[in-house]
Amino acid sequence: MNRPGKLHLPGWAPLIVLLAVAGMIALVVLPLAMVFVQALGNGVGGLLAPFREPDTWSAIRLTLIVAGISVPLNAIFGLAAAWAVTRFDFAGKSLLMALIDLPFSISPVISGLVWVLLFGAQGFFGAALDAMGIKVIFTVTGLVLATVLITLPFVARELIPLMQEQGAEEEAAAMTLGASGWSTFFRVTLPNVKWALLYGVLLCNARAMGEFGAVSVVSGHIRGLTNTLPLHVEILYNEYDFVGAFAVATLLAGLGLLTLVAKSLLEWRFSGELAATRRH
């Protein structure tokens, strides 16, 4: 088999590389750098100023709570879904696969609005929930629902191709040797997919903390109560606190970069193992 390094590159190849790099700099690096530059517009003091406000801290807390609930839920769902569609044949399997991908293809605003249409005061279950005194929309529950829907595909999408490739032989072998279902899961299935799972969880978490559109619809924008970090950036911006807005955006961008670093570290540190699991 030819290794990529041995391919003979045509003469214009460096031009393509240059084009790709220029595109990346113009579309990704420059805007991101702008966030940091704007945040430092008033020096380090300006960068830190919003973090002296209790509203910023409650936004940070809320974002961590929402991600802390949504990500584990989607990790469990993603594992279950990936296992179901890669190990079994059942009626409606392709429908399930399509449904998993649905949140990728619909606008985040819709992912928020559906919950309002279901659970809002004028929504399908609105009257019933109202009678029971349960509030969903404009509460943390609503924020979690919107986030779960938005981030639903991330873990499953990472696991499905890997588990498809790996096949069910190892699990079948464990079962034949008398391992129980749970023991098979924890000793065979989970170790085989652990890195892909972690990767999916990282992506899922990044999106959960950064989501704006869907949570904006169900938030109600109450400062200190239902205001996540991305929404807080908008509030600061609308209050003409541009430096503050970019300072909080820096925190969000920083979290994103951390995710990227963690992902790269994982790939580097466990590249051997990743390759090994994929080789099966």
Added chain:
Amino acid sequence: MTHDIRHLSRRGLLGGAALAGPAVLAGGGLAMAQGAPKPATLLNVSYDPTRELYKEINAAYAKFWKEKTGQTLTIQQSHGGSGKQARSVIDGLQADIVTLALAYDIDEIAQKAKLLPANWQSRLPQNSAPYTSTIVLLVRKGNPWKIRDWGDLVKPGIEVITPNPKTSGGARWNYLAAWAWALKQPGGSPAKAEAFIKELFQHVPILDTGARGSLTTFAQRGVGDVFLSWENEAFLSNEEFGPKFDIVYPSLSILAEPPVAVVDKIVDRRKTRTIAEGYLNFLYSPLAQDLTGKHHYRPRGAQAQAKYAGKFKKIPLVTIDDTFGGWTKAQKTHFADGGVFDRIYRP
């Protein structure tokens, strides 16, 4: 006991602005007699440009309430385009109080969600609007395009920034002020006004959803030559962005009355009626009236009016009732689906 308090604050609500203050004092005094009160929260759902105003009023009211009753009060705020905020309350946002840009948006809450009675606007003095404002033209420093009046906005090459009348209350006042000016010109007619508005919106390159987004577009991003602005927002822009703009008062504008109301069903469920009604009465008090003037709203109270008399230019102002037959009619004619705005606006 509870009945007495209710009765007292009701009387405060029905009475004039001058009576309102003392009535709250009495109500507060009675509440204190009930023993150490638990801390309470109040949610004020408001429109876009009131952020700075209510930040200060909330602190003042919390202090006032604490002194009178011993109860610790946390007042939470939510801001956004007025129409969008009304929609959120209809969908279940637990607003004890709504302080929106125009009466129609509170009418919507009364009609669609039945959270307050249809006659809500008669429950407080002066159409339930403790402060007013108007619509002015904000231009770049030195007025390079020599904008003097509404008619100048449709000169070739002029770009006008205004938010979307479908979602923003301020934008609806903008639109109606421009319409009223065209209507009142010599030989003016509804047809000529419509033609003017149509031409005006051909000069609008971007429609943001709220007044804040629009001003950011104009002031921060430097798009457009004229910004159709709340008077209060126009004053604020020079505070926030430095003296980069001039305020142009047109020959005629509209009296904008941003109304306030207690959301009955929600305060009754949350048992916050006394606090919420006290809050609205407080808006008519000399202290809060002074704050409205400070934050560039036109106060209603005589004392604050006298103090800020030099700040607000007196220009002829039409009202929504005398020129447009009230909000329900104006909304139906101009902004509802298939109304004039839908007819004339082609992005």
